[in-house]
Amino acid sequence: MKPFRRLAAAIVAVTVVATACSTGSETTAATTNKGVDVTDWSGVLKAAHGQTVRWYAYGGSDAINRFIDETYGPPLKAKYDITLERVPVADTVDAVNQVLTEKKANKNPGAVDLIWINGENFKSLKSADMLYSGWAQKLPNAKLVNWDDPAVNKDFGVPVNGAESPWASAQFQLVYDTTRTKQAELPRSYARLKDWACAHPGRFTYIAPGPGAFQGTRFVKQALFELSGGAKQWTTFNQGRWDSQQDKLWTYFNELKPCLWRNGETYPKDESELHKLFANNEVDFTITQAIVGPGSLIDEGLVPKTAKAFTFDANSIGDYSYVAIPSNAPDHAAALVLANLILDPGRQALQIDPAKGFGLGYAIDTSRVTDTAERSALDLAATKRGPAAAPIDELNRSRVPDAAVEYQDLVESGWRTHVLGT
């Protein structure tokens, strides 16, 4: 097998090279920077000079794509002579696979410098030992992050260990249309939601849980929290607890199913499909993770002007997303500079501003920002969330941490078997 494969490979290579002459083969002539020491920041900056940072990020949101290109690209170039190359992926798992495949092929330097990541994807790269660790808390701007907060130093229950640095925070919310549903009639719990859905058959649906659709998985996990009497118990993994509670969960979703859009036969695959159903008046609710609510969705024409966010009274999952550096990153130093720039109070203030940002919340703890001008810019941005946003006290009151990462697969495969498959 092996010799044949090598022979075949050689023949293909020779033939093609011979017949193809030269074709614009993309060279990845990046230097490896194994010697970079995070604590020597001026050394990092020097090493990063002239490098390219290839940032693999979920590319499905125009707002996020634009924000990355416009907010980080120009200062990286001007201040540090670093070129930002944003690589959009349909699903973060594609970036993870890229790194894992490179590990298999012993490819060093690889292709990826930075990944926007959290949860399961973080866990699989970390357990494959393919992430640089111990750097995130040593970035100059790491002092602005509340690393003592378990929501920051644990990612889906997995200790971060300085292997990723936070970018933004998010919280699960529902979105309704004020012209269709009265505020007083909004369902504020899963129990009430089922009543509402069955009183309005076909007018509610949720995103199918599964790889690449964490919002759907989150929606189901929140139901688990409510049905089992609280979110706290789920932050550590306990198979016995899952076994004893999961039936309740599937019973709930199977009772909900006949009341759903298209009788729960099929579900939207992603947020944008759910927005479309909501905008076309096929269903009455969509969702958002943005702290600013549906403001940017309204500006993009994705949902009606009269859309507004709200949360349930409890069990609304809030969390952080991060950036991580693969251990075979070609331009390691440039990735560190970008990870630090992301925490810069000025950029953080931009990302929450509905006019410029993508609506996710701060990664930094604003109380740690000592510069008064920066501090007031952050506070001002927070007030600009606009009328479509959910009230901040509603968000704070209902926020709970996500469940331990081990539950992710159990929820997704369980939903497939017990809800979709019946």
Add this chain to the structure above:
Amino acid sequence: MTPSAGIVGPAWVRRVARSPIAAVAPAIVVVGLGAGYALVEGLGASFGIGAPVAGVPIGLDAYRRVIASPTFWESGLFSMWVAVASTVLAVAGGTLISWWWISRPGRIRRIDMWLVHLSVSIPHVAWAVAFVAVLSQSGFAARVAAVVGLIDRPDQFPVLIADRAGLGIIATIATKELAFVALVTLPLATRRARDAVTAAATLGASHSQRLRFVFIPTIAPALLPAAAAVFAFALGSYEAPALLGGQRPRTLSIVALEHFRASDLTRRADAFAVSTLIGAVIVLMVALLWFVGRRVSRPTPRAAR
């Protein structure tokens, strides 16, 4: 004056270089080795050979796993249905286009060629995007239906996207592939079938007799390989099912790619096991078509030969 005419060297080198074998070799080698290498890698991987991670045993484990999956048969039957329905529609539609083209004298109009070429050439991804925009329950067709008063709400419009019967996937594949079938059968239709059909007409054969007993057997040598290619494409393609399919049932191609892209690299073997099974079904179908082809094209003498 072959391109290799200027070659120097020993006599046998010159002879080989001038032979048609040397002329076709580069094309054959690139295509054959490319596909062959992919095939060998894929087959090997499905048996656990050359796995990307340690601890994958060599054997039929991956096949056992994918067949034991609770949704395997559902996905298999769904894929078969989508492929067979798309192929039947594409072959029927393509044959009819070809038939209509030659059933009148005169050259084929340039606009007709242009339309058929365009249908073949529009990328599947773009075609699928357009189909969603037109056929979804709140899409363009539904809006027209609402304006003329056929429906009031989107949920009254028939479900054509992400439906259990895969109608959206079938429509997308069939509409593009029927143009492919028309193009593939065109040379035989114009060069051989037209004269044969005209001859049959003068002998008093009816319209349907001419189509059934003269036209189809004459174009069969092109029609059957085209059918095989459409079937293979429909059974193993990813784009249309990914953009127009629902969560259940899913085609085997979606299942294969999900295994392939999973971060658990042991599932690579499962991905190739699924695609090998798809390949096996295609081989069976090709054999069946070949068998049918021998029976269809034999009894009718090729009039125009």
Add this chain to the structure above:
Amino acid sequence: MRVAVRSTLSMMLGLAVGVLAVAAVSFRWVFPQVVPDEFSVAIAARTLRSPATGAALGTGIIVSVSVTLIALALAWPAARAMARTSGRWRGIVFAVLFLPSILPPVGLAMGLDVALLNLGVDGSRFAVILAHLVPAVPYAVAVLTATLVRYDDRLDLQAATLGASPLQVLRHVTLPQVRSGVVAAAALTFVVSWSQYLLTLLAGSGRVITPTVLLFNAASGGNPVTTATLALVVIVPVLVLVSVAAGAPDQGVPV
């Protein structure tokens, strides 16, 4: 009947392209508006001006032009030989060339990805070009053969007898006679490469982003106006090339 085919096809294509074109300049175009209430070119303009779209167009053109040139170079000698050989040989060669097209596309893409990874070139434009050659070369051979079958190569012989070099013969005698066929072959080869999504995604490790890849990503999770705009970015070059190719007579695939 021909008119029926013509109008059905035109209606289908016109509806598809028309709806996408309107969607690209619409704003909040929702049920039951047949014609959008609001129009805006802001999102389409943003999509077209975005560096990502520009980069994808550049990559797509480099990849597909390279594939076209290589495929034509490989296909030309094959097609000349095939045009001269008898039906049986031709059948065998075409059978070999078109064998990959009865492999399941998803299996071919995954297998090629692993193969390219073993060659150590996976994730580059070069890898994508190699992968695209597998489906592209057979079409180039088929279309060129269909053209060259009708070419009378006694002209070449005459020119050679008069002292023309093989290159001169090719440039001044052969090519001018079969130009429309070569243009058609080039156009269709380009389109085959331009359309590939899965092969590009896997062989390019998600890093080689062509407009078709960008479109697929937008279609799975992006703004519908952006998606419609990108669909047009993908379709328009195809429309132009097909119009060029359709000028050539009879480029059916001679199986």
